[in-house]
Amino acid sequence: MQKTTQQIIVGLGERSYAIDIGAGLLTRTPLFNALPQQILLLTNTVVGPLYAEQVLDQLSQHKVIVHTIDDGEQAKSLVNYGAIMDTLIQHNFNRDCAIIALGGGVVGDLAGFVAATYQRGVRFYQIPTTLLAQVDSSVGGKTAINHPGGKNMVGAFYQPQAVLIDTECLQTLSDRDYACGLAEVVKYGIIADADFFTWLEAHVQELNARESAALTYAIQRSCQIKAEVVAADEHEQSVRALLNLGHTFGHAIEAAHYDTWKHGEAVAAGTIIAAQLMFQLGELTAVEVTRIENLLQSLHLPVRAPLMQLEQWQAFMQRDKKVQDGTIRLVLPTAIGSATIRPMADWQMIGEAIKAMSTSDD
Ligand SMILES: NC(=O)c1ccc[n+]([C@@H]2O[C@H](COP(=O)([O-])OP(=O)(O)OC[C@H]3O[C@@H](n4cnc5c(N)ncnc54)[C@H](O)[C@@H]3O)[C@@H](O)[C@H]2O)c1
Ligand SMILES: [Zn+2]
Known part of the structure; x- marks a missing residue:
C-alpha cells in the first residue's frame, strides 16, 4: 500500500x-x-x-x-x-x-x-x-x-x-454513505475542475473499490477546491454558494422524502436536473449532461428524482437560503469545470427540467 x-x-x-x-x-x-x-x-x-x-x-x-x-x-x-x-x-x-x-x-x-x-x-x-x-x-x-x-x-x-x-x-462505511460522499466529490469536479472530473471518470473502478491511492487523491483535490472557495469567501457572501450545486433541488427531494433519500443521493439527482436545465437553455451540451449522468450512475448514485408535483418542488425550493426577494437563485453548470449562480423565475422551464430527470410514472 x-x-x-x-x-x-x-x-x-x-x-x-x-x-x-x-x-x-x-x-x-x-x-x-x-x-x-x-x-x-x-x-x-x-x-x-x-x-x-x-x-x-x-x-x-x-x-x-x-x-x-x-x-x-x-x-x-x-x-x-x-x-x-x-x-x-x-x-x-x-x-x-x-x-x-x-x-x-x-x-x-x-x-x-x-x-x-x-x-x-x-x-x-x-x-x-x-x-x-x-x-x-x-x-x-x-x-x-x-x-x-x-x-x-x-x-x-x-x-x-x-x-x-x-x-x-x-x-x-456503508455503501450508501460512501456513495453519498462521492456525490460531493463529483460536485467539485463539475463546479471547478474539468481535469479532475476526467480523472474521476477514469478511476471509477478504483473509487468503487475504495483503493487508498485513488481515495487520497480524490479527497485531496476535493479539499483543495473547497479550501480555495472558502478562502475566497469564508462567510458565503458570493462564490461559496457554488458549493451548493444540485443542493436546491436536492433539499426539496430530502424534505419530501427524508426517510428514504440521503443527502448525497438527493444532491446527485439534483445535479442532473441542474445540468438538464442548462442543456435546455443551450448552455451545456448533451454530451456534457450524459457524462455527468454516467459518472454519478457508475458511482452507484441515483440520477432520477422521485415523482413530485411541481407545486411541491416550488414550495420546498422557495425555502432555499439563496432566494432573494422571492426569486430563486440556482447554481448551474456552465461547462464541466465551471458553474454560475443565476436568478431563475421561469418555473415552466424549471419544471420541464425536473420532469425530464424524474422517475417516469409509466
Ligand atoms: N459543516 C458543514 O459544512 C457541513 C457540510 C455538509 C454536511 N454537514 C452536516 O453533516 C451531517 C452529515 O454528515 P455524514 O453524512 O457524515 O453523516 P453521519 O455523521 O450521520 O454519518 C453517517 C453514518 O456513518 C456512520 N459512520 C461514520 N463514520 C463511519 C465509519 N468510518 N465506518 C462506519 N460507519 C461510520 C455514522 O455513525 C452514521 O451512521 C449533517 O448533519 C449535515 O448537516 C455539514
Ligand atoms: Zn451537500
Whole structure:
C-alpha cells in the first residue's frame, strides 16, 4: 500500500490550518502537534467502538474524557450540546482544553459548535470518518446543531486547528454513505475542475473499490477546491454558494422524502436536473449532461428524482437560503469545470427540467 501523506493548507490568515490525508494516519503519525493536557473526544456509538481506541493509544500522556453520542442526525441536538457542556464543566475543563471530533458530519458539526462556544472558544480538531465529512463538512468552518424548528438553526463559523483524514476509516462505511460522499466529490469536479472530473471518470473502478491511492487523491483535490472557495469567501457572501450545486433541488427531494433519500443521493439527482436545465437553455451540451449522468450512475448514485408535483418542488425550493426577494437563485453548470449562480423565475422551464430527470410514472 502506498503510504504517502498529502497536506493541504486552508489559507485563512492567522486562522489557517492544515489538513493531512493518508492511509493509516490514525496509527502511523502523531495525531496532532502540541495538544493540551485536557481533551474531550467526541464520538458516537458506531464510530467509537471502531476507532476510539486507536486515537486514545496516541493520547496516553493526556487527560482524555470520551463523550459518546447516539448515532444519527437527531443527535446533533440542543440536548446533546447541553450534556457535553455539563461534561466539560464537571471535569473542570479550562480554556486551554481541546475538543476532538471523531466521526461523520454529525459529530463534527456538534463538536465544532461546542468548541466555538465553550468559554467563548477552545481549540478544535477534526478526525472525519465519513467520506462526506472528509471532503465537505470538515473543511470550511461551518458548525451547527439542529433545533426542533429547523436543521442547522444554531451555529457558528469556527475553524479547527487541524484536520486528520485517514482513508482507511472508509473501509467500514456503508455503501450508501460512501456513495453519498462521492456525490460531493463529483460536485467539485463539475463546479471547478474539468481535469479532475476526467480523472474521476477514469478511476471509477478504483473509487468503487475504495483503493487508498485513488481515495487520497480524490479527497485531496476535493479539499483543495473547497479550501480555495472558502478562502475566497469564508462567510458565503458570493462564490461559496457554488458549493451548493444540485443542493436546491436536492433539499426539496430530502424534505419530501427524508426517510428514504440521503443527502448525497438527493444532491446527485439534483445535479442532473441542474445540468438538464442548462442543456435546455443551450448552455451545456448533451454530451456534457450524459457524462455527468454516467459518472454519478457508475458511482452507484441515483440520477432520477422521485415523482413530485411541481407545486411541491416550488414550495420546498422557495425555502432555499439563496432566494432573494422571492426569486430563486440556482447554481448551474456552465461547462464541466465551471458553474454560475443565476436568478431563475421561469418555473415552466424549471419544471420541464425536473420532469425530464424524474422517475417516469409509466
Ligand atoms: N459543516 C458543514 O459544512 C457541513 C457540510 C455538509 C454536511 N454537514 C452536516 O453533516 C451531517 C452529515 O454528515 P455524514 O453524512 O457524515 O453523516 P453521519 O455523521 O450521520 O454519518 C453517517 C453514518 O456513518 C456512520 N459512520 C461514520 N463514520 C463511519 C465509519 N468510518 N465506518 C462506519 N460507519 C461510520 C455514522 O455513525 C452514521 O451512521 C449533517 O448533519 C449535515 O448537516 C455539514
Ligand atoms: Zn451537500
